[in-house]
Amino acid sequence: MVTNVLASGLETFPKLLARNAAERGNRAAYREKEYGIWQSWTWAEAAEEVEALALGMMALGLNTGDYVAVIGRNRPALYWAMLAAQAAGAIPVPLYQDANAEEMAYVLEHCGARFVVAGDQEQVDKVLEIAEQVPAVKEMIYLDPRGLRKYDHGHLHAYAGVQDKGRAAKAELGAELAARKAALTPESTCVMLYTSGTTGKPKGVVLSNTNIISTAQASSEFDHLHAGDIVLAYLPMAWVGDFIFSMGQALWSGFCVACPESPDTMQSDLREIGPSYFFAPPRFFEGLLTNVMIRIQDASKIKQRMFRHFMAHAKKVGPALLDGKPVGLGARLKYALGNILVYAPLKNTLGLSRVRVGYTAGEAIGPEIFEFYRSLGINLKQLYGQTEASVFITQQPDGQVRADTVGVASPGVELKIAENGEVFYRSPGVFVEYYKNPESTADTKDAEGWVATGDAGFIEEGSGHLRIIDRAKDVGKMADGRLFAPKYVENKLKFFPEILEAVLFGNGRDFCTAFINIDLGAVGNWAERNNIAYASYQELAGHPRVYEMVAAHVAAVNESVAQDDMLAGCQVHRFLILHKELDADDGEMTRTRKVRRKIVEAKFDDLIGALYGGKSEIYTETEVTYEDGRKGKIKATLRIEDAKVAAEKAVAA
Template identity: 70%
Template sequence: MGQAYITGFCVCCPESAETMMADLREVGPTYFFAPPRIFETLLSTVMIRMEDAGALKRRLFHHFIAHAKRVGPDLLDGRPVSLLDRLWYRVGAALIYGPLRNTLGMSRIRVGYTAGEAIGPEIFQFYRALGVNLKQLYGQTEASVFITQQPDGEVRADTVGVPSPGVEVRIGPNGEVYYRSPGVFVEYYKNAEATAETKDPEGWVATGDAGFFEETTGHLRIIDRAKDVGRLKSGALFAPKYVENKLKFYPDIKEAVSFGHGRDYVTAFVNIDLDSVGAWAERNNIGYASYQELAAHPQVYAKVQAEIEEANRSIARDPMLAGCQVKRFLILHKELDPDDGEMTRTMKVRRRIIAERYGALIEALNSDAREVFADIAVTYEDGRTGRIAATLEIRDAAVVAVTPAQGIAA
């Protein structure tokens, strides 16, 4: 709102989560700010609709999107692109990218920002490939929002840019990010103890995030929340949010929770997206009566396994986090729910509570078990309580071999 007061632009908010897509098309914003969850939801909607489209339209979509991912970001940043690639991108813009941006309500966007938590690199790259000038913003309320920003021509999926003007950023001995600036908060209201824990006498504020500066570019790279970052027994770095964002790029995976600190390998719980997987099941004549039945179907497991293995190949290309590949997984028989305390109302995973509620499942994932019985208490919307029980299959996912040194030096 502060930006609107200074520059004089009109701020529009969606009427509700259900009307967001229609509201976006109606408003046609030129400046768009949303958390990663919104971009994930929009992308899932697009991919579900494309899977329901005809064979020719699907082929055109996947062909031109692949071309856009290769040359779109370079065009957006003004880097050299061959004449043939430019012409083919224009064809794609007429047939695919333009109509898609219009469907998403992003035809007029000059610049878009995402912040609040890490966005999956594949999701970020998808929007930039379409020609949407999406950038990552790193900030906090305590900083008057801005800490780092991505300058034009230096936008990347794996960093959050360089310090904003007037902001100093340093990395603590434990890898935590600290900052100070003229915009830093004075104190928490009537909470001197919390203020002292967050801000030191010299004005440096602890973000709670772990990160580092790239020596070659000066860009800040955020790994994960400092309290969540850990290491496998091998010493390889483990960043759960990084893994989960990789998995949630796939429309079939609505939520994922990964585990690995102090373990031999990384494991994961998966929640399927009922809309996406349900539409796929209908196209393939797979009958089901409930979320639980669909989640346990062997063909659904095979589909999710293939997506996890594709995510593993992507993770393996990151030298620092290659050890984070998911080796074993299961599909939960219920969706993680704020009413059960498993997620916040803003749909962020509550790791400690999940670890407590599903401890037996985590131990089974780290054993040789091929299945595990789960009996979980649930709270319904009307306040009633009950239990959902099922025997869950545990599957292995193929991982890419990495050298022992990968991830350890970070």
């Protein structure tokens, strides 16, 4: 069994924070943009803020072992709330800020949270709405006071007020706080994070200090992270990735965590901060590329030709230069010119000029998208991870970066492949248990610490790189016995900027079909350039010209898929463009934007039947949830299109 012993004095977050305050007291630890102005806090100032809040919560009755829910967008004060909870011997439980009241009720009731730290009025209102369902919640602390002045403040407290209460109680409670910090051990729970619930109710993943800190240490050393780095914290705080990057690695390495002003300003804030360490899911990089291509299409003909010329050269030599491989002098000089004219301005526009280490994970990224960023000289790599692993299972070492693998085992991680192709791992980061769910814990983690990932893959001989085929439960066989792996085709479809989402069907069938979601921004821009009028997403999605464009993309993907001996049977034979975007509020996706296949199949079974029934169109009615929580129905007659399938000769090849 893999073991890891944490260094004395560094085995808990409060101790790491104290070390940073002592050794890096004057270095910037947190930044936040508010009202258009960047504000900064040093490690020493952050430690004082955390202590004041911890004492204040103790004065309100926070006990050792209590659960503290934290809900809101990325803000230094909410990261401090998690640190304060830990310092007081409690357990932080971050929730997704865009979760609806019903989803929050399940998590709050399941963990039995007694305290809630909410970012603003919206989050306070959601908790108050479900107050009768979560009687364990006794106190709520809010950060942004706007709109809350006339609320009943019997058990509702201003964040700053709680800190003032804590400072006033320091003489009385200081010794108790010190005792609670000292009582924390490597085995103490560091955080409880809830899974996205792709296949059912979310599960509470209990992660210890050893899990988080040993993983943060190993991954930081793997990529040589240091106190001079800076990361932009914009991903959901309830997601394990944000917790390991913005909490675990930040505390271990001592680098600065910067929080954008809002999701709407994230891109401009990214350019202003210029992070050196950056993580984003494939969807983010797909969206960035979509915006780039839209802007190029709107540019002058000369700029378009220059862009295409130098990008063609970058794709040939950019990755090799990034990996330190030999490249001819002439090619280097041409790349340097391209950097002046195209690559550097483009990276600056994207906010990625200073990225020294970049990662993407969560799902497979299209190889063309991956190579596009690396050709610009951006050190984008892939990792493979899970909440249950404290993120890191595999990483790509510098010089061994490829689009078709997720790298080698991360430091301290062991891998093995089961007979059915499922990937297993064990490491110091392996979770303790699923809270109140011993059956699922036993199903996922065996007595020797091996964890089932649920993904099918294989380890390459020689290189040791892991290749993921698909979710094990999603991999199947066509009626003729050929392999069915939907993600492989879906990711190829999503490479096209006009396709936002794709869902492939075909397990046990004679051929594959697909649902397509168009990207409203990309297709809308294309429609404007082509003088195509539309009044809604639904109208644009059903336009004949849009179908022609998507049909061309599907045909191109079929040509590519046909060249893969193992997956050639996954070509798309028929498709339709959905009349609505798949939405987490409608239960069709998780909060981390993963498709819930079973729900989609059940909800749109009439559409799937039409795809396989030979129909050319079908009328359907779909229930949707509006932003204010109201329910409604969308009615539409959807067109079904036959796709161009690659010739059998190409398949045989």
